[in-house]
Amino acid sequence: MAAGLTERRQLILKLVVQEFVETAMPVASDALVRKYRLGVSSATVRNELAALEDLGYLTHLYTSAGRVPTDAGYRFFVENLMERTSLSLPEQRMIRHQFYQVRGELDQWVQLAGAVLARTAQNASLVTPPRSSDPLRFRHLELVAIHESMALAVLVFHGGIVKQQTLTLDADRSPDDLRRVAGRVSDLLTDLTLNGVEELLNTDAQQPQPSFGDFERLLADLVVRAMHAFEEQVQEQIYSDGLIEMLSQPEFIPALAREDAERAVQRMRHALEILKSGRGLGQLIPQALASDGVQVIIGGENSTNEMREYSIVLARYGVDRAVAGVLGIIGPTRMAYPRSISTVRYISSLMSDLLTELYSTEQRPPEEDNA
């Protein structure tokens, strides 16, 4: 099948990757022979290792220190060598059960997915909330008095998105009054996008007899503000979990990583900032949103230098064209790719199912013509 590698070299590359992923220590020719009962001597394996190194799949840190896979080595492993497994059935069941327990609570899904990903793959996780590719569309507004001069506005949008805003009332208003005004504004704005609402408000203001009274206009402005805020905020929203899991990897533990402890700490801080700020993964998210299946980005393959030591396993989840998000694992390049990939695949399909159940038959709003 693949790029002119003899069977044996492929086998050895595979073993090196597996061994290194497992132990986090450079793997020696001798160790391979002993552990896997290859029918050959260590010298032969050494020759093969040297060849694999020439081909760019392995490296040395120094003259005499076992081999370590390069990014290309991992890539070849992922593409051609690894066995495609799935999570075990008990694991799947356990995860499904956890999602079952928060059924209905849409806003918990993202968080749960992050936690499960992290724990299952023993690395950090990234999840973006499901988002519609269509612009946000207003549905419904509800006013609840908190006291005489204050009310809570609950704004409901298509797709089950809910925002709350408090507002100061210009005058004392009865609950009935509030309900009537809210109903009126809801009716006027229902199914409109942000553009639609703004347009409506503009044209209405020019009418000799505006349909929006003062208070209604105040509410509409609130809606506009909230929609603006949402559009801005949602771009960047990346939920992340599993920092501790990732930092339990040997890379971050100086005693295990045979090297300067200083390094480990810097790496730790570095990882922290990547997760906190989402820096270095800017293009990856939209890219993953546009593709199908599980994406694997290994080390410096794609993104900036920042990420040179990390790999990312990402997948899209959601309902075609309606709502979608991205979820995945991030960790050191020395990652258990088969497990990460099957975890991401399983969770993403699970989330997709959940969302499909929710959105599949949704009545779509009447078509509206605006840019």
Place this chain on the structure above:
Amino acid sequence: MAAGLTERRQLILKLVVQEFVETAMPVASDALVRKYRLGVSSATVRNELAALEDLGYLTHLYTSAGRVPTDAGYRFFVENLMERTSLSLPEQRMIRHQFYQVRGELDQWVQLAGAVLARTAQNASLVTPPRSSDPLRFRHLELVAIHESMALAVLVFHGGIVKQQTLTLDADRSPDDLRRVAGRVSDLLTDLTLNGVEELLNTDAQQPQPSFGDFERLLADLVVRAMHAFEEQVQEQIYSDGLIEMLSQPEFIPALAREDAERAVQRMRHALEILKSGRGLGQLIPQALASDGVQVIIGGENSTNEMREYSIVLARYGVDRAVAGVLGIIGPTRMAYPRSISTVRYISSLMSDLLTELYSTEQRPPEEDNA
């Protein structure tokens, strides 16, 4: 005033604390004399240092390595020596401005408070959401169809708490139908606590002619579930931010902390777990909720061994008897207490003001923004 310490010893203790907090290095007699132009020789200062050590306010790591404050030393400093400052006016203004920008968005306050605390005090922050001391009280229920067989229930409780739940509909229902049922359930349950709702449901079930139809009962059960979930969850909810800020303290940077890098890493991981799990600060939160003013817990003074190397500065915020939460700073015992305390004091009073505006039933004059 305080425990038989001469003026000079107090001065020296104060200087040692300040110096150590600033530099994170053990402070030497010589350095003190030079830097602060004490009119005496280093030998004199050494005698005083020795005395302060005998009294338990300072220690040595080893024979010849400057002094470091003990927990008792910090305590004395906080109680008697430090100057009570406030945040500078420009800082206050900047912070107020940030809160102004999220006015109305109740659910952002906690997050913002956490971020501001952390950035201002350069340590990690803890914030619990404002919570009523009264049990949760239902107010209002709203149903919005998502598609034929699915609806979103928006549950509004007293105090502006909103939960959302999706539910599967037993039959196709018109929007009007949904509104009517929601209104009916709202009316029946309004102002009830969890106990109240459960009781009502129980007695109603025994009536020959129950007021709750099948669908209404389903909704009521949903309410019960949500209230249960809230009561359980809210206990533990601690929002935390500023991990990076805290980990930028020299304690966590092996190059600066003159000691085993191993230590620094372990400490880092340890801090991480404390923040993630809230372990080790169990009793502190309720305790702070019950007290007034800013609490300072230094090192092992109070909690478990876990926290021996950390200090916490906590304050309650909220409206008397109505809603309250706790916010504060956590960091190494070598902490800039004056700044932490004034930060916590300021943010807590700011949050209190915001909440008061929201919950007090007195009509307040419209706020003037003089930015």
Place this chain on the structure above:
DNA sequence: TATTAGCACTCTCAAGGCAAGAGTGCTAAG
């Protein structure tokens, strides 16, 4: 031609030793 045994070579890693430096504690004098 592919494999293998043997061996020299390289580099790391841990331990030990050594010198410099920092800062104290103590003593004795002012």
Place this chain on the structure above:
DNA sequence: CTTAGCACTCTTGCCTTGAGAGTGCTAATA
């Protein structure tokens, strides 16, 4: 009570050294 002076202690960094690990190479072998 203060201070100068000095010995003493402990750290820290640097260097050296020896052991060990694992390779790369060479030459013999099937």
